Amino acid sequence: MEEYGGGDLLTEAMGSAARVVVIEDCVEAPGAFVLHLLLKRALAGGGEAAFLALAQPFSHYDRVLRKMGCNLSLHRRNGRLHFFDLQAFSGGARESPIADSFVQLYSEIQRAVEANKIGENEGQVTIVVDDISLLEVVAHGSVDDVLDFLHYCFTLTSEMDCSLVILIHEDIYAGEENMDLLLHLRYFADLVVKAAPLSTGLAADVHGQLSVVNKGTFHKQSAKSQKVWNFHFKVKENGADFFYPGSRQ
């Protein structure tokens, strides 16, 4: 059985230096499993995570991650997982503008990150957003506010050595009109992981394909390495398998 965190194709493709990871998915091939894997990896390495959950409640993630061998409740109690349940997040309640809610949210994240810095904890903080499209909904479609918020999260990656994992549904932005958020995210990203259905049609034991585009940025040494990866995946109860097309027995 393949073990996450070491040796699988996704880990190899992602490298270690990516600060901003954007996961793009679509209805036919949801990319949430990549998010779960990255969350697990972030916590397993002794790091902390700040999870902005807009899509699902805590109990959902707790169940999914438990199958994968990662106890979120425990991490949450130990203060290593900062779970922000934003399903009831009212960006822009009548009395205060949307921006204020985002400032509030950002300040909580920043506090969590700073607390990690001050403490003797050596691990990195990973900020996970599931998913950013819903943040746009919360902001009443105001892309600028979402981007401002993201920019501030982004500054944390360079100042506080955090990393950022963002899930976005690509197919929502398929129209040419409001590509803004998606395009901006692609500019932000160091690494884009894209989940798509198999181009050859449905298959029983292959659930889709992942393409990983690793943009060479200037503060990294590994510019010679491969930038684009393309492989298939199969999602299982306790994780996922990654393999090259046709390389499976």
Added chain:
Amino acid sequence: MAEAVVRCLRDGRLEGEHAPALAVEGSLQCCPLAAGAMLHVAAALTSQAAAGKAQARGLVIVAFDRSPEVYLDFMRRRGLDANALGRCVRILDCYSDPLGWKQKIHNQMHQENSAKQLSTNKENITVFRNVKDVTKLLYSTTELGGGFEGEGKKYFCIAIDSISSMLRHASVSSISGLLSNLRSHEQVSSIFWLIRSDLHEPKVSRALECLSTMVASVEPALADPLCGESPGNMSFIEQNYSKAKFVVRLKRRNGRVKHLYEDLHLEGNDVQFVSAPSVGTEVNQSLVPKVQFNLELSEKERTDRANVVLPFEHQGKGEPIQIYDGRRSLPEAQRDPNLTASALVDEIKAPKSGTAKGEIHYIRDSDDEQPDSDEDPDDDLDI
């Protein structure tokens, strides 16, 4: 022609004219390279300024997209020492806290002990906390530029990275106003900016191009035929992340526009410019519509084509005419009509006045195609 561009920016303005301006344009397909080109120009200009060869005393970087450290790191790698950086670079940091949120949070947390200040201003980095206020941005930029050491008239250059981020916070007209104000400011020697053209409507980047004297657009080295998302063209992406075309349009004072073209490579942490074959070919190429086929002929192909004697040209000159009509038997070596297609090559040889001769090679498409037979091709028609 990154050199030519840098030379233009280095030489700066003439008395009574606006400062030269360069717009660096990039798209998502080759964004690391556009950003790299921007860093390259900034570093090259700073080293010129540090060596005292430029009109400007130093460079003011208005940083929106990247942390100031990225610039300083890049310049250090380009061999600029701390002394030169301290002397010739000022960074207006609009990246760390563009909307003043951090300050707000800080103030909330430290309401009681207000003595503690948010200390972020380093020696040559100034944090700017209200990017929505374009007028203030203008003042801060020119104020920073006025701070360079030296005697006489102190000129400075401005780099804005990037206009696209500014446009999120301000309108196109106010940004154009800012740029023209900066260009006409008497101490500004030159100005350049980065714009991500696919984030805006074409008219926006057009409007800003009009304000500039030079436009350098970083285009993907390989045009993506489907401009699509299918996994088949992953190799295009791979190529385009390490190599791009650097196309420069220089607008002369008399209104003439000159096109220059160079290749841009990403090598390790650095960007390198490699001069392209020649300007002439670039102009030619740009006239041919962009398709994935090679529509151009090489020099040899062109002379060969010119030398081909068309079948009717030598008739009546008394030379043997040898045209394969499908019935006559082939020359000895090719008797068997079922040989491979390449064996069924028929040649028309017609030496014409002793000069270099051309030939027509006929290669049959496939073996399925029967040589012309006596069969009537229309015999299945019921007439």
